[in-house]
Amino acid sequence: MYVAVKGGERAIDNAHKLLADARRGDRAVPEISLDQIDNQLALAVDRVMSEGSLYDRELAALAIKQARGDLIEAIFLLRAYRTTLPRFGASEPLETGSMDIRRRVSATFKDLPGGQVLGPTFDYTHRLLDHALADGGEIEEPATASADGARFRSVAELLADDGLIEGDEAPAGEVGDLTREPLSFPAGRDLRLQNLARGDEGFLLALGYSTQRGFGRTHPFAGEIRYGSVDVEFFAEDAGFTVPLGTIFMTECQMVNQFAGSATRAPCFTRGYGLVFGQSERKAMAMALVDRSLRARELGEETGSPAQDEEFVLSHSDNVQATGFVEHLKLPHYVDFQSELGLLRKLQAEFHAANPQIDTPKDSAMQDAAE
């Protein structure tokens, strides 16, 4: 238990001044700008927007600068900021099927309508440090080719045409919102996806990995990964019509998994779904793996692995909550600790009374330090 303490104001004030100084670092080195962070650390900005659950590149860049590159701290800052703003409402559902594609790959179909385009990717790089990059320099203009303008039909759409894959569920009532109502279990798939979309990439990556290694196997294939821009639209009550708000970049993953069927339905592929802000492919894939594993009960599969345990996954995916609870341990717990110390002394006294042959330790400095 944490009991409030007083004092230390000057120390805290000076520590924050020291933090500002450390953040700036060597004054002989030019200060980094938000534009530089946005452009050159774009994937860090994407991650902070995703897990901060707020799409605003400039704010995410500011948060990264303020947090000295500590992304979880930056995510925390963004989450705190969002609570200061009113909410105008909810957008129309984003149509990722009409995405303006910058990257689209499939591990299941080599000849997709629209084709496979690699876009800006780390895939197929050799992961060797590029020392030339250390000095900067001119970058070659990217190659161009004529774009045929064909729509990139999604793998889910194609497979659904053949009845080989499960369809999408029809809308069912109110859309759950965990920023308004605390989670309760069992949670609907809408709430699970909202939770996973803002969940910690590392946590979801590890859980997704665990399903591949046998803890709740789902036999996944990356049916499709797409990244690009989508239009955002919002029904504005004062205007009386749906207004376009602009475009945002998103990554979507359709994981295609092994079959499910029932007495009334022929077996078909099942799917896991991932959708995140920016270019965050690892996160979108991990999210899709975990979304699918959390459907174990619904699909009549064996459960019992960590990634299938809804309460375990959803209660521990949020890195802001997690860091809050872990890091609060460093706040003064003197009163708590003293009561434990008192209890321990009593247990030790009982022990030594029962075992007189064992030497009693001398009084230590511990008591002074704790009191």
Place this chain on the structure above:
Amino acid sequence: MTPDTDPASGNPLPDLAKRRDALAVLARADSKEIAAGLRQLDDGLAYSEPRAPEVGLVMLRGRIGSRGAPFNAGEATVTRAAVQLSSGETGFGYVLGRDREKARLVALCDALWQLKDKREAVETRILAPLRRKQKEKTDLARARTAATKVDFFTLVRGED
């Protein structure tokens, strides 16, 4: 209220597809570009601001599996504003981000666009250059993406 009707009169909104298209172009532009275009047709228009620019949030909804039921994917910052011309037309600015000036300018453009004798000027002086610029940018991005198109082929396994 039925969508696509004027909330005040309940009448259907005229030319709504074109108006939405203009707003989409403006939403993608930055405020300096819009201001530069507006300066070319500014003749001391009088207008009031029934809604001063205001920053808030819109919850962005995805669809489960890309085509299914909606879910809340995360929020975005949005700025909104409304202006009213002395002749009565109300323009609305709703844009992603926190640029208050941009929301106000978009609302002003939207109001002017509704004026019969101003629409042509808004289209040619403000929207046309923005459309051109945005198309160039999109075309270049698509052409660069197209250059990374890959033809995978499956190797046939040998008999042994």
